Amino acid sequence: MLFKHAEALAPQAAMPGQPVIDHMLQFARGQHERGKLAEAQHGYRAVLAIDPANAYALHLLGVAHLHNGEAEAAEPLIARSLSLGLGYGWALANHGAVLVRLGRNDEALAVLDRALRLEPRLAPALVALGNVKLALQQYLEALSAYDAALAVSSALPEAWSNRGNVLRALNRPADALISYDRALALTPNEYATHLNSAHAWRDLGQCDRALQAYRTALVIRPKTVDVLLACGGVLQLLGREEDALACYDEILEANPHDVAALYNGCVVLDNLHRYDALLARCDRLLALEPDHALAWLGRGNALEGMKRHADALVAFDSALARAPGLDAASNNRGVALHLMARHADALESYDRALAAGPSAELYWSRGNVLQQLGRHDDALDSYEQALVSPTDTGHAWYMRGLSLQQLQRHAEAITCFQRAQELDPALFTAQAAEAFCRLLTGDFAEGWRQHENRWRDPSIARHRRHERQPSWSGDASVDGKTVLLHAEQGYGDTLQFCRYASLVAARGARVILEVPSALTQLMESLHGPSEVVSMGDPLPSFDLQCPLLSVPFAFGTQLDTIPSSTPYLQADAENSRIWADKVDAAARPGTLRIGLAWSGNPAHNNDQNRSVPLEMLAPLYTQHASFFSLHQFVRERDAQSLQDSGLIHFGTELKDFSDTAALVNALDLVISVDTSVIHLAGALGKPFWVLLPGVPDWRWLLEREDSPWYPQARLFRQQKPGDWEEVVARVARQLANRCAS
Incomplete structure (x- = not known):
């Protein structure tokens, strides 16, 4: 677009060697059009060495600097070309584009107004006008300018791309993607467009598509920090915490002091309950930024996870000293005091935090402390208060659901857990809460099905065993097969669900039961297993495997089909x-x-x-x-x-x-x-x-x-x-x- 009207230049005064200069300009311009910016700049400077006042060479050298991302160098060259009489609309449009890039928006508007008075349908000027309106957050006017430019020519990738940015800003990400696709059809390797397209997919909750677009941007510009951070964020939304951590670690390999990557890594390690690593990373971050309140919060969470309640309390106090309104620190401080059996102090901590503003989580935690203090009516009042707290996040809806459960309003609680998942698909605690609430209310069909989603939670999935072996979910025949049933959680769950071993054996399977060693001898009395193995000991070969807490789902257990015959274990x-x-x-x-x-x-x-x-x-x-x-x-x-x-x-x-x-x-x-x-x-x-x-x-x-x-x-x-x-x-x-x- 920047050369379109070059032939309209006013003839310059003839000087010795003009044909040579014209030839040199034509050659440099050809290099420029082929994207060989260094060669083009060399050619323009050669012209200026002969003719320092050559407006055309000055202008195009400025444009080459602009294309090379050097707006500061471009502006004086283009401005001088205009002072030498280069007053055409296209030249003014280029000057406007440079001024927009420099953030000199008022000057840009004045220049672009002059350009459009000369040529009202000058597409480059309209695009630059859209850019300055976008920078000023005047989105409807920006959209109008881009549409006017595209009405002149649809082959304007910058206009399509920035039009997409306007539509994203107007909360129309689906429409934005249409514009980005048009831009990419014209310039398939444009980094910024791929990046913004990824943002739009993320806005729509299409995290897989967003991740694909971010990775394409990384192919174009490898190891770009902002894109790696965005990739990590999307991977966290997808529940792929380990992969997200790898993105943040890649940033830290190149720059160990990158605060954003350090902090995001802390969030992942907290979610993974890797408390030793979390403590070490929080300390790295605090060494760089001692007043980073969220790093103090993460440090407190790490110490709390390590059962170092008193040390955690110090960290939470440090977080609140730097960010008094940090609800999570107030809540976790109260939890630490609660676990230290300092219930009155915990209540005081929650009340002080609530004085700053309502919070569903704080009210819920306060209710739990009031229970411990024997103030049962006050506890119920606190749960009621949780219901009127702001509920604009997934976590707030989750806490509201927990409060409704304490109030015995389980159907409403399920609705809250569902809303929490809609707002935050990676809030796995809400998924588990809905599953357990359905089971609690006797909805076994849906409850068992949703309970199978527990493996999406990284904190649970990291403890999963035998997942690479073929699993059994009840549909396939097990007649003549060897099936491994293995303990998954606590002793109580194993004692309760081992009863299903005889039902699997009744379907013709040879059953191997893997349990904690403390239960092995007792489980030898169980009817059904051909062999009982302690966890950690070598296993015989098997065809299929199923965790014990998935066996009720495999059998489609309902209230009236629970295998309730007892005893099924015998003391030696x-x-x-x-x-x-x-x-x-x-x-x-x-x-x-x-x-x-x-x-x-x-x-x-x-x-x-x-x-x-x-x-x-x-x-x-x-x-x-x-x-x-x-x-x-x-x-x-x-x-x-x-x-x-x-x-x-x-x-x-x-x-x-x-x-x-x-x-x-x-x-x-x-x-x-x-x-x-x-x-x-x-x-x-x-x-x-x-x-x-x-x-x-x-x-x-x-x-x-x-x-x-x-x-x-x-x-x-x-x-x-x-x-x-x-x-x-x-x-x-x-x-x-x-x-x-």
Whole structure:
């Protein structure tokens, strides 16, 4: 476009050697049109060495600088050419384009107005006008200018590309992509257009297409930092955290001090729960920027993940000192205090943070602390407050759903979890919450199906085993095949779902069961497996594999088809005799023998809602019965209570689940919070009572005192979130009746 009207130059005064100069200009212009900018510039300078006032050579040398990205060098050359009388519309358009590039927008508008007065349909001037209007964020006027230019000529890649940028700014990414496609049809290797096209695909949520476009831009300009950062961001949205981390690490290989790459890498490492690496990277970032509040937040998250609660508290305070409105730091600070059992301090932290503005997450966390403080009505009020907090992000909708669950409004909670996923497809916690909420409400068909999406969560997928082997999801025949069923999560899940081994065997399969070593001996009593293998030991060959928590999905389990026949595990006979003798020797004559368990795995993500201090069960163990601790180890907080309680505690004599099974076998009843001991008792066919929080684990369902998984179970549920006192009082009354009878 910049040479179109060159032939309209006014004749310059004849001078000696003019034919030579004309020939030199023609040659340089040819080099310019072929994109050989260095050669063109050399030619223009050769002309100017002979004729320093050659307006044409000055102007085109300036244009060559502009094409080479050297606007500062271009502007004085073009301005001088205009002062020498080069006042044509196309020359003014070039000057306007340079001024736009330099950000001198008011001057550009004046120059372009002159150009368009001379030639109202001058496409280069219209494109430059669109560019200056785009720079001024006057998007509708910019769109009008580009459309006017394209009405003159449709072969203007810059106009099509920048028109796409205007449409993106107007929140019309689908229309923008049409413009980018037209631009790329004319200039297939234009870096900026591929980059902006990628942005538009990302705007539309088409992350795979965006990633493809970003990678094309990287082919054109390898190792470009901004594009690598964008690639990493899209890969995170796709749940490909490790690949995203590789993008950020590639930036850091070239520039170890790139703050954006360091911070984005911290986010990925936090999502992956790689706390040692997260701590090290946060420290690298803080060495460069000591006041980086989000790096302090990441450091606190790393220390919290490492159970260094006091150190985490210092980091969260450092984050808040630099960014007082950082909700995540306020919330995580409260969580650290909560885990340190400093509940009053945690409440004060949440209240101080909420004074700065409402937050669904803070209200939800505040409700949990109020539960621990026994302020159950206040806890419900806090959950209600979470419902009126701003909900314009996926995370806020997720927290709203959790609050609705605490309020027993499960259908509304599911709607919130769905909305959270629409806003943030990579919010895997919302996907899991919806699956578990559906299972909790008895919607097994959809719940099992959605539970299979757990492998999309990088924090879960990194623990996945045997995924490279062919999987079984229930459709294919297993007759004559060897199927590996393998433990996936905790002891309780393994004890509950190992029952399916006999159903797989009934379909004609040879079943191998892989379980934690603490369960191996006990699982030898299970009907169905041909072989039981401890995790970590060599496996025999197999044809298909299925994690234990996927087997109910494979069988299409519904409430009325749960395999509920018990017992399906047996305590070892000799071990049972030994432990029966121990129980006989320790029990009070003529009394019921009752096993108690009051806490589960401290690392469980719901431990604070399902575990209780031992002293809270005093209304039970002070009754006329013989009470046995079913714990191998007790927490420090319970050590004195255990010593004062009179419970019979065998401690480390319980070497594994085989010993615990033999002990349970010698008892009349097990009373426990929701932990693996309950599933052990259920698998052995032993009567048990389970104390459940207001929102229990999905397997206990809602509003029932029995369990379709264990016929001998009796469920005691909280009536208000966190109100264990009322539950224990109810259990105590029933136990008193049982003892009296």
